Amino acid sequence: MVETTQRGLAVVLLSGGLDSCVTAAIAAREHHLALLHATYGQKTAGRERRAFEALADHFGVNAELRRVLDLGFLGALGGSALTDGSLAIPRGAPGEGIPVTYVPFRNAHLLAAAVSWAEILGAGSVWIGAVEEDSSGYPDTRRTFLDAFERAVQLGTARGEGLVIRSPLVEMSKAQIVLRGLELGAPLELTWSCYGSEDLACGECESCWLRLRGFAEAGVPDPLAYRHEPGGPGK
Amino acid sequence: MVETTQRGLAVVLLSGGLDSCVTAAIAAREHHLALLHATYGQKTAGRERRAFEALADHFGVNAELRRVLDLGFLGALGGSALTDGSLAIPRGAPGEGIPVTYVPFRNAHLLAAAVSWAEILGAGSVWIGAVEEDSSGYPDTRRTFLDAFERAVQLGTARGEGLVIRSPLVEMSKAQIVLRGLELGAPLELTWSCYGSEDLACGECESCWLRLRGFAEAGVPDPLAYRHEPGGPGK
Numbered sequence: 001m002v003e004t005t006q007r008g009l010a011v012v013l014l015s016g017g018l019d020s021c022v023t024a025a026i027a028a029r030e031h032h033l034a035l036l037h038a039t040y041g042q043k044t045a046g047r048e049r050r051a052f053e054a055l056a057d058h059f060g061v062n063a064e065l066r067r068v069l070d071l072g073f074l075g076a077l078g079g080s081a082l083t084d085g086s087l088a089i090p091r092g093a094p095g096e097g098i099p100v101t102y103v104p105f106r107n108a109h110l111l112a113a114a115v116s117w118a119e120i121l122g123a124g125s126v127w128i129g130a131v132e133e134d135s136s137g138y139p140d141t142r143r144t145f146l147d148a149f150e151r152a153v154q155l156g157t158a159r160g161e162g163l164v165i166r167s168p169l170v171e172m173s174k175a176q177i178v179l180r181g182l183e184l185g186a187p188l189e190l191t192w193s194c195y196g197s198e199d200l201a202c203g204e205c206e207s208c209w210l211r212l213r214g215f216a217e218a219g220v221p222d223p224l225a226y227r228h229e230p231g232g233p234g235k
Numbered sequence: 236m237v238e239t240t241q242r243g244l245a246v247v248l249l250s251g252g253l254d255s256c257v258t259a260a261i262a263a264r265e266h267h268l269a270l271l272h273a274t275y276g277q278k279t280a281g282r283e284r285r286a287f288e289a290l291a292d293h294f295g296v297n298a299e300l301r302r303v304l305d306l307g308f309l310g311a312l313g314g315s316a317l318t319d320g321s322l323a324i325p326r327g328a329p330g331e332g333i334p335v336t337y338v339p340f341r342n343a344h345l346l347a348a349a350v351s352w353a354e355i356l357g358a359g360s361v362w363i364g365a366v367e368e369d370s371s372g373y374p375d376t377r378r379t380f381l382d383a384f385e386r387a388v389q390l391g392t393a394r395g396e397g398l399v400i401r402s403p404l405v406e407m408s409k410a411q412i413v414l415r416g417l418e419l420g421a422p423l424e425l426t427w428s429c430y431g432s433e434d435l436a437c438g439e440c441e442s443c444w445l446r447l448r449g450f451a452e453a454g455v456p457d458p459l460a461y462r463h464e465p466g467g468p469g470k
Contacts, residue, residue, distance in 0.1 A: 067312075069308040069311075070307070070308055071308065072305070073304040073305055073306065073348065074351060076304075077302075077348075077351055077352050077355055078355060079351075079354065079355040098393045102393065103351075104350070104351040104352075104354035104355055104392065104393070105347055105350045105351045105354060105388070105391060105392055106351075107391065108343075108347040108350065108387065108388075108391060109344070109347045109348070109351070112340055112343040112344045112347055113308065113312075113344070115339070115340045115343065116309060116312055116314075116338075116339040116340045116341075116344070117312055119314065119339035119340060120312055120313060120314040120339055139390070139391050139392055139393055139395075140391040140392070142390060142391065144390045145387060145390040145391035148383065148386040148387035148390050148391070149387040149391070151383040151386070151387075152343065152380060152383035152384040152386075152387050153340070153343075155374070155377060155379045155380040155383050156340060156342065156343060156374050156375040156377065156380035156383070156384070157339065157340055157374055157375070158333045158337065158339070158374055160374070
């Protein structure tokens with residue numbers, strides 16, 4: 001157990017998407033991983049869960065250090081196209097402002113869950129694959145929010161300043177994230193990003209759009225198959 | 236609906252205990268209330284839920300504006316005597332440090348849920364009955380934590396600075412809270428504070444101890460009946 005102590009344990013929020021996969025690969029260079037996945041009534045929850053388990057297998061994380069939390073109350077509160085069947089998932093590039101796929105304050109819930117688990121495990125860091133620069137414009141992916149939340153964590157937990165929030169992708173573009181993932185050997189073929197479909201990625205929702213543009217700008221093929229492949233970001 | 240708009244809607248976290256009841260009574264002076272209760276696997280969840288419903292009836296809040304959320308994952312993570320049957324609830328006065336009844340980062344989860352609901356409802360404030368001075372020593376009841384969390388809310392939500400966190404009791408003693416509640420006509424007889432029992436309050440757990448001391452110092456009788464009434468704070 002000496003090695004575990006030396007390297008330290010990190011709780012990584014792992015949705016199963018591209019960004020969280022690369023975040024886990026970065027964390028794994030320095031830490032042992034505890035992987036946390038959440039379902040909150042999102043339409044593609046089953047597919048995301050399968051991606052989570054496949055990634056956890058890849059990273060060699062045992063059952064005790066992988067956890068799936070039911071945040072179903074978030075979906076039950078409503079207010080987002082990700083969880084409300086009456087609201088359509090938008091297609092194509094994100095527009096101006098906060099999109100209808102925003103789940104109000106979702107990342108605060110995810111971070112709070114990871115922090116609670118980190119307190120119990122004695123982990124020294126919580127990792128989240130939030131992306132500010134090249135994202136859908138959700139307010140809870142901003143670096144300023146993450147910094148403020150870290151301050152709240154350090155003031156509001158038993159562990160205090162021994163617990164930090166790490167978001168290594170927050171200022172990266174999607175293309176940079178793809179390239180960083182490939183450089184680290186992250187299993188991008190196991191990830192799932194599509195908001196609208198669970199068999200073949202739709203290729204049309206804003207999440208697919210951002211992902212496809214990232215691979216196109218990186219100049220590498222996306223290992224996933226798509227139902228519609230719009231031909232890249234210029235479209 | 237003009238009056239609702241003028242007075243504004245406030246989301247109040249209402250556990251069913253003394254502090255949250257008085258907080259709701261304070262909020263009700265200026266706002267229409269939306270009441271949020273959470274279960275998280277705590278041993279007295281059923282009794283607390285009944286107190287919540289009785290208080291919501293008292294405040295005249297209709298079904299659409301009262302919500303009970305299942306944060307069962309918090310209990311499932313473990314780490315607290317409030318939710319873990321293998322850990323005993325301590326008796327008497329809180330000791331030094333953070334007690335075993337601390338549920339790691341619980342108030343962050345409660346506040347995040349209230350903030351998500353406030354975003355959906357368009358409410359301008361979230362109220363929590365956190366008490367720093369005369370409490371069990373939980374880190375997530377400190378004013379510094381609440382201020383930092385408010386900053387995270389304002390940076391991480393669509394509503395931004397239009398959403399504030401109010402914690403009117405944070406610097407009050409339990410006796411002051413009792414007297415403020417009586418002054419406002421808050422229905423203290425409908426509240427439940429005991430951590431250990433669901434029929435008659437035990438009178439021995441730290442929550443009963445703090446409550447009984449508060450009533451004793453205020454010089455008024457507690458309307459609840461107790462199995463053991465230790466004779467006040469001097470004991």
